Every structure is written in structure tokens, then in C-alpha cells.
Amino acid sequence: MxxxxxxxxxxxxxxxxxxxxxxxxxxxxxxxxxxxxxxxxxxxxxxxxxxxxxxxxxxxxxxxxxxxxxxGRWVDPAAASITFGRYAREWIATRDLSPRTRDLYEYQLSRWADVDLTDPTGGTIHLAALDVGRLDLPTIRRWFAHPGPSRAAHVRPVGSLIRPDNYNR
Known part of the structure; x- marks a missing residue:
């Protein structure tokens, strides 16, 4: 066999x-x-x-x-495709906030995140429409410096999402 x-x-x-x-x-x-x-x-x-x-x-x-x-600069590819405006609104929606605080955060988001910034090439970047994966330290610093120094005290809730000191140099 x-x-x-x-x-x-x-x-x-x-x-x-x-x-x-x-x-x-x-x-x-x-x-x-x-x-x-x-x-x-x-x-x-x-x-x-x-x-x-x-x-x-x-x-x-x-x-x-x-x-x-x-x-600390890696961004999850799935998270990179979401815009900052959408991310911020979802962040606010998932927090246990009183109605008044929620309204305040949404007002501040619309006032301070729906802004146009000048990019390094001279064009403009609409912060709320920017993909989270494209947020980098220079963009965040331009956003913090945009209207003036008194602004930082008024944007604490929105700023806590993208505060520059959360990023490594």
C-alpha cells in the first residue's frame, strides 16, 4: 500500500x-x-x-x-476624520452638565471655535471645519492668540479641548 x-x-x-x-x-x-x-x-x-x-x-x-x-502626536486614524466642531459638540453632549452650563458651552463653542484663522500660506482655516487629525500646536497657538489676550478667560470650556499645554513640543 x-x-x-x-x-x-x-x-x-x-x-x-x-x-x-x-x-x-x-x-x-x-x-x-x-x-x-x-x-x-x-x-x-x-x-x-x-x-x-x-x-x-x-x-x-x-x-x-x-x-x-x-x-504624543499620533492621532487615531478613525478619530482624525472627524471635524473639531463635531468633536466639540459631541464632547459637550456626553458631559453631565446642567442646562445652563450646556447652553453656555455651546454659545462659547459657536463664538470661539467657529472662527477663521490664517494659515502659514496666507489662506484661511475654519477651525470648526478642521479635521481633528490636522490640529497641531501652531494652529492651536494661532487660535489662542486670535482675538486678543483677554480671550483665554472666556474660552475655558472650549479651550480645555485643545489647550496648547496638553501638547508636547
Whole structure:
């Protein structure tokens, strides 16, 4: 009776090679491109928004992502697509506030966050329409300096969402 060799498990059609790392992982797809993936401290997994032609490019992207996390500048890709105005309104809606305080916060949001700022190229940025992922320290500083120094005392609720001292330099 002929002996049959055990059937070799089929290769996944999604990848041919996975590379473990101290942060994230790289895998080579059957197309020859590389995919970078990583986990956040809360345990959620994320993949790079695109694949890479070389392992080096994928590795560099992971390194940049880790550096952004360590510097406190990483933004969850899902959260980055929400506008600041929507985020702020949702933040207010989820707080246990008295009706009067809620009205005050919404008034201050409409007064102080619905503003146009000058961007570095000379154009304007509407703060409430800006994606949260594009909020950076220079934009926040321009927003804080916009109407004048007396403004900071009047925008505490809105300012607590994007206060500059919450950001690392």
C-alpha cells in the first residue's frame, strides 16, 4: 500500500511572509508589496493606509508612527476624520452638565471655535471645519492668540479641548 505524504497546508492568499518586530509587524503580500500593522496601547490594531513597494519604506513608516506615538502626536486614524466642531459638540453632549452650563458651552463653542484663522500660506482655516487629525500646536497657538489676550478667560470650556499645554513640543 503506497504511503501518502501528509497534505501541506495551503499558503494564505493574503501574505507570504510575516516579519515580527518590537513595534508593529511587516508582512509581504503575494503581490510583492509590504503591509505595515501596529497595535495601540488600548489593544486596537491598525494597518498603514496603503501598502509599500519595499520593506524599508514600510519599516520607515512604522518607525515614524512609533515616534509620533512617543511624542504624543499620533492621532487615531478613525478619530482624525472627524471635524473639531463635531468633536466639540459631541464632547459637550456626553458631559453631565446642567442646562445652563450646556447652553453656555455651546454659545462659547459657536463664538470661539467657529472662527477663521490664517494659515502659514496666507489662506484661511475654519477651525470648526478642521479635521481633528490636522490640529497641531501652531494652529492651536494661532487660535489662542486670535482675538486678543483677554480671550483665554472666556474660552475655558472650549479651550480645555485643545489647550496648547496638553501638547508636547
Amino acid at each position: 503506497p504511503t501518502m505524504c501528509p497534505r501541506r497546508p495551503e499558503r494564505s492568499r493574503f501574505h507570504a511572509h510575516t516579519t515580527p518586530r518590537s513595534f508593529g509587524s511587516l508582512r509581504r503580500l503575494l503581490s510583492g508589496k509590504w503591509q505595515a500593522r501596529y497595535s495601540t496601547p488600548d489593544g486596537s490594531r491598525h494597518a498603514a493606509p496603503h501598502t509599500f513597494d519595499t520593506r524599508r519604506a514600510a519599516d520607515d513608516w512604522l518607525s515614524d508612527t512609533r515616534a509620533a506615538m512617543l511624542r
